[in-house]
Amino acid sequence: MRLRLTPRDPSYFDLFAAQASYLVVGANLLAEILGADRATRKDINRRMAEAEHAADDATHTIMRRLNQTFVTPFDRDDIYNLASSLDDCMDFMDEAADLIVLYKVDELPARVSDQVQVLQRAAELTAEAMPRLRSMDSLQEYWVEVNRLENQADKTHRKLLAQMFDEITDPILLLKLKEIVEKLEDAADAFEKVANSIETIALKES
Amino acid sequence: MRLRLTPRDPSYFDLFAAQASYLVVGANLLAEILGADRATRKDINRRMAEAEHAADDATHTIMRRLNQTFVTPFDRDDIYNLASSLDDCMDFMDEAADLIVLYKVDELPARVSDQVQVLQRAAELTAEAMPRLRSMDSLQEYWVEVNRLENQADKTHRKLLAQMFDEITDPILLLKLKEIVEKLEDAADAFEKVANSIETIALKES
Amino acid sequence: MRLRLTPRDPSYFDLFAAQASYLVVGANLLAEILGADRATRKDINRRMAEAEHAADDATHTIMRRLNQTFVTPFDRDDIYNLASSLDDCMDFMDEAADLIVLYKVDELPARVSDQVQVLQRAAELTAEAMPRLRSMDSLQEYWVEVNRLENQADKTHRKLLAQMFDEITDPILLLKLKEIVEKLEDAADAFEKVANSIETIALKES
Structure with a gap:
């Protein structure tokens, strides 16, 4: 069964909202x-x-x-950038899960949960913000909050990397974990790019 | 001796066709x-x-x-995107060969051949499609076929990664092979981007 | 204390010059x-x-x-691309230092100095070129020189990689060094992109 969060004849606003809703689903998974x-x-x-x-279907429809x-409703480039960066958030989270x-990684370092919690919060904020695009409210x-979250994610990421290189002696395990935590960091960066796209749109409208 | 596939005073169509011809050469190499x-x-x-x-010369000329x-003949952005993604295909294949x-890798896993066969097919299809840009025929x-090929490449890539992490115990060899197969996957992604650029151009013309 | 190289009410030219000045600081550090x-x-x-x-502040102001x-003063896209690629130069140098x-790497291979010298030279040339954007002089x-430097950086990078894989037997050390030298190579690529943006702007004006 396919998830369906978009109405039959959706507007750009509906489609952005759908993309963002799938991000909440993804971060929770x-x-x-x-x-x-x-x-x-x-x-x-x-x-x-x-x-x-x-999420991919919503992106293609846009x-x-x-x-x-x-x-x-906005500059074509801004719509393109917003849709692309929403799509990137999903792709990176999907790749991390994949x-x-x-890699059959049995146990993940505790700080990975901190990374994922930041993604969950960023996804919720993004999903809440999308319907406000209509009114720019x-x-x-x-x-501002998503930029703050990305800074926090960045610090967690760096501490996690340092810790992994200090503690893990199996190079193959290190290689696996490094790639996973980097996908999560990429996802956090992508959420920041979404926020930057929204800032660009809002500044032009103001 | 330099390859030369472009006429003296080439059109955009000639230049795209030249770029794509070099991709067939590259995939076969x-x-x-x-x-x-x-x-x-x-x-x-x-x-x-x-x-x-x-190929680089053709890109710069464009x-x-x-x-x-x-x-x-088309939107400037679309010409730019098409030329860039054709260039990326070549760069990734070149980097993989390099x-x-x-890394003096003596033997490559059998599935690498499957990856390369997909690139050969994608390159041929791309080279055949370029002359049809004039008539949009x-x-x-x-x-559709290049998107299907990219999906197939993606599945092969994932199976190959899982197999490599299961079977290879020398971490340095694993590091080398991982980078090579990732370049091949990047090349497959770049062929998909070429196809998406063509789709964008065709949709605007229709 | 914050560095401040930009005047109170800066023009795009001042801001690009400021971005480039920070690159000189970064490459020297x-x-x-x-x-x-x-x-x-x-x-x-x-x-x-x-x-x-x-540098980030200058980018955001732009x-x-x-x-x-x-x-x-130029096409919006070109201003955007120039500012973004100047920002990328800084980010990659910062990430390498970081x-x-x-990773607490005690000793770096000698060729890393060659990589950094190329970045210093590219940064100086970029900082010298920015004020000439006004007159296109x-x-x-x-x-041309930055493209030559990037080619040189690329050759150094490849020799360094081959040497590292030949000589280093500790896979975890190899993993660390590989990531550092790749960030330096990414920085050299970003300087080339800056030069390409300038070329694009100059060609349009000519």
């Missing part, structure tokens, strides 16, 4: 996967793939419409 | 390099570097013309 | 960090972070102005 056993992880990963496909219509299953607090 | 011994590999890698230079002329020589089957 | 002991490295890294913040004004401290020698 990431949190779930951390504590799960191997068998359950595979199942969670399948649900993640479903969310990623659904891009197709952008190429076929003249009138857009690698956890693919109180968007500044959203982008 | 990649296939050759897999089965070759070390001495032959160096020689093949030199021919790859020649193809990369020639970019220079784009900056100096007002009339373009790393095979640089039957381009859809091209981009 | 990178050169300093190589020969320093661990305690001094931390201190140099803090000064690098200050330079990075200051982006904000771009979103709020209609009249720009990893040297984070003798910019071609700048971009």
